[in-house]
Each structure stands twice: as structure tokens, then as C-alpha cells.
Amino acid sequence: MSQLPTIFLSHGSPMLALRDSPARRFLQDLGSSLGRPRAIVAVSAHWETMGAPGVSLASRPETIHDFGGFPRALFEMRYPAPGAPEAAERAAGLLEAAGIRVGRNAQRGLDHGTWVPLALMYPDADIPVAQLSVVRGADPAEHERIGRALTALRGEGVLVVGSGSLTHNLHEFRGQDLDAPAPHWVDEFAQWMKARLEANDRTALLDYRRGAPFASQNHPTEEHLLPLFVAMGAAGADARARLLHASVEHGILAMDAYAFE
Template sequence: MEPLPVLFISHGSPMLAISDSPARRFLESLGRSLPRPTSILVISAHWESDGAPAVSLAQQPATIHDFRGFPPELFAIDYPAPGAPELAGHAAQLLEQAGYAVKRSADRGLDHGAWVPLRLMYLQADIPVAQLSLVRGAGPAEHERLGSALSALRQEGVLVVGSGSLTHNLNEFRGQGVDAPVPSWVSDFSDWMHARLQAQQRDALLDYRRAAPDGERNHPTEEHLLPLFVAMGAAGAAARAERIHASYEYGVLAMDVYAFA
């Protein structure tokens, strides 16, 4: 079996699920362009666990509407994909072999970092899905190491998806439209990340908060970029990054999607 790429997807606002945009249209085509996975493991910015990573063993994960202030139409969406408890257990074993003390949740559902992009990619909701948490307070290097422990999965037909956002400072959102002008502090950061990923400049990437232009301004907290480092690790040291989509939404959200293969 040809190994699947590992993806980093910028999932943007929950409105991506119901509003037209270049990023939405790209994700609607992305699933059709990939070999069909046997199952999907999502590492989302919206699940952090204290002290150690956690996996969800849910047989039928609920659709979590972990947001507020959005139209009722969003809260009515259900993504009834089956769970993947065997995949979750296998991921936990790989992490334990790498020295992690893994937590297990019997019933945690899919947060919007998982179901929003997956619903666009695989509308039929017929591919089993499991989630793996970030580790609260751990940085890029530790999340890359966590991903490295999972590198065997892409050889097993599993699609590993890191779901976050290439830029994510919602404090700078002022109610602007989806097609608002992009300030230079956002585009300069996106361009810097792209150049470093293409050049495989791992040390600079791991030190992005200091080395990148406006690193901390684009990520006042790190959880939305950390899935990128999990994806880097899960793809393996020899993998190269390809930016397969780039656009912006609301001026402050870079919607880049990367495939590592």
C-alpha cells in the first residue's frame, strides 16, 4: 500500500461549514483527490489534555458544537462518522512505546476542528474517525516528537490530519468580511512559514515564535499551530511539505493546507 500523505488543515471559523469560500471549495475537492483511507486520526487544536496525550475510544462519536454566537444552522449539523476505537488504541500503544503515558476517553466526540473539515472532505461520513489530543503547555518540539511516534500509521492506510490554523489571532478580528484585506503581519508570517517548510528548516520552524515575523502576534496561544508540528513528525524525517492550498479569510486567518509526503 502506498503511504498516505499527512495533512495539516487550517479549519478557520466554524462558518466554513456553511459559507462559500476558496478554502471551503478546496476542501470539498480534497477528499476525492486522495486515496481512500481505511480510517482517519485527527489531532485538533480544540482538544488539549493536561500532562499527557489522550485518545478517544468512542464507538459513535457525537458531533460537538464547541462554539457559540453562530447561526442555528451550524448547531443543527451532525457528522455521524463511525468511531475508530481500534485505531485509537493502536495510536495509544505507539505513543506508550515512545514513552508517553496516554489517557483514554471512552466517549469524547468530534470537535469542530475535526468535523468541519471532514464533513467537507468526506460528506458521506462513512470513514471511521478517532481523535488524539494535544498536550496542554507542551511546545512545538514535543508535539513533533509526539507525531513521530505515530509515523507508522501512514503506512497502514490511516489518514493523519493535524487541524488548526496557520494564523490565529481572533483578538484582531473586528467583524470584517470573509474577503477582507490581509494585513502584512499575517501575510508575512504565512510567507515565512511556507519558505521554511519548503526548505525543511526544522530548527527555525520549531523556534517560530522568536524567528518568524510577528510569530506571537499571529499565535498569542500556540494550540492552533501545534497540529502542524504533529503532522511534520507523523510524516517522518524524510517527508517534504507541499502547500496544496493558500487563501485568507476575515483578514486574519491564513487558510493554508499542507501535505507532507
């Protein structure tokens, strides 16, 4: 079986599920270009655990509407994909073999960091999906290590998807239009990340907090960038990033997506 790439997606606002945008159209085409994996392990910024990563073993994961203040139609949406407990248990075993403690969660469903992009990529909801958490307080290097432990999944037909946001400072939202231009501090950060990702400069990337321009302004907290480091690690040490999509929503949300291969 040929190796799959690993993917980092910026999932933006939950309204991505309903509202047309360049990022939405990109995701609608992405599933067919990737092909059909045996299962998906999604690392979502919206599932944080303490002390160790968690895997979801639910065989019928519920659709979690972990947001408020959006149209009723969004709350009525369901993504009834089957769970992937075998892929989740395999991921847990790989993590433990690498000396990484892991929690198992029998009930965790699919939060919007997972189901919103997957509903666009694979609308038939017929590919088994499991979630992997990010670890609150753990740094990019630890998340890259978590990803490295999962490298074998690429050759087993499992697509590892990191779902977060290349930039994510909602405190800067002032009601900007969907197509509002990015301020310089968003654009400069995105361009710095692109250059280092394409060069596979992992030393700089893992220390982005000190080296990237406006890092803390774009990520007051890190949870939305941490899935990128898991996806990067899961592709292997020599994998380079390829930019799949770049756009900005509401001026502050860079919707960039990368494949690591």
C-alpha cells in the same frame, strides 16, 4: 499498502461548514484527491489535555458544537462518522512504545476542528474517525515527537490530519469581511512558514516563536499551530511539505493547508 501523506488543515471559523469560500471549495475537492483511507486520526486544536496527549476511543462519537453565536443551521449539523477505536488504540500503543504517556477517553466526540473539515472532505461520513489531543503547555518539539511516534500509521491506511490554523488571533477580528485582505503581519508570517516548511527546516520551525516574524501576534496562544507539528512529525524526518491551498478569511485567518510526504 502505499504510504499516505499526513495533512495539516486550517479549519477557520465554524461557518466554513455553511458559507462558500476558496478554502471551503478546496476542502470539498481534497477528499477525492487523497483517496479513501481506512481510518482517520485527527489532531484538533480544540481538544487540549494536560500533561499527556489523549486519544478518543468512542465507537459512536457525537458531534460537538463547541462554539456560540452562530446560525441555528450550524448547531443542527451532525457528522455521524463511526469511531475508530482500533486506530486510536494503535496510536496509543505507538505513543507508549516511544515513551510518551497517553490518556484514553471513551466518550470524547468530534469537535468542530475535526467534523467541519471532514464534512467537506468526506461528506458521506463513512470513514472511521478518532481524535488525538494537543497537550496544553507542551512546545512544538514535543508535538513533533508525538507525531514521529505515529509514523507507522501512514503505511497502515490511516490518514493523520492536523487541524488548526496557520494564523489565529481572534483578538484582531474587527468585523472584517470574509474576503478582507491580510495585513502585513499575517502575510509575512505565512510566507516565513511556507519557506521553512518547503525546505524542511525543522530547526527553524520548532523555534518559530523566536524566529518567525510576528509569531506571537499571529498566535497569542499556540494550540492552533500545534497540530501542524504533529502532522509534520508523523510524516517522518525527511518528509517535505507541499502547499495544497492558501487563502485568508476575515483578514486574520490564514487558511493554508499542507501535505507532508
